[in-house]
Amino acid sequence: MKLQDLLASSANPKQLSLTVTGALSLIVPLAALVIKATGHDVDNATLQNIVAVIGDAVFAIGTAVSSIMMVVGVIRKLVIAFQK
Secondary structure, eight states, rough: OOOHHHOOOSTTTTSHHHHHHHHHHHHHHHHHHHHHHOOOOOOHHHHHHHHHHHHHHHHHHHHHHHHHHHHHHHHHHHHHHOHH
16 A cells, blocks of 8 residues: 555545644644643643744755655666666
């Protein structure tokens, strides 16, 4: 099973699956719960910081994956071109 099959919706493969969407939606409330459980206050600024960090992480991971895919694609094209 490919990662794309796991991430894609079974109803519409062009959309993110409900499982992944639910998991991503759970991150902020779960982080707030953990912060409260450790005895700290959770205010809007804290939640905004959590969302910003998560957004930055998702952006960085997406950029890294896209960059790797591009480099692998270029290398594959060069290898195929020189084999002919």
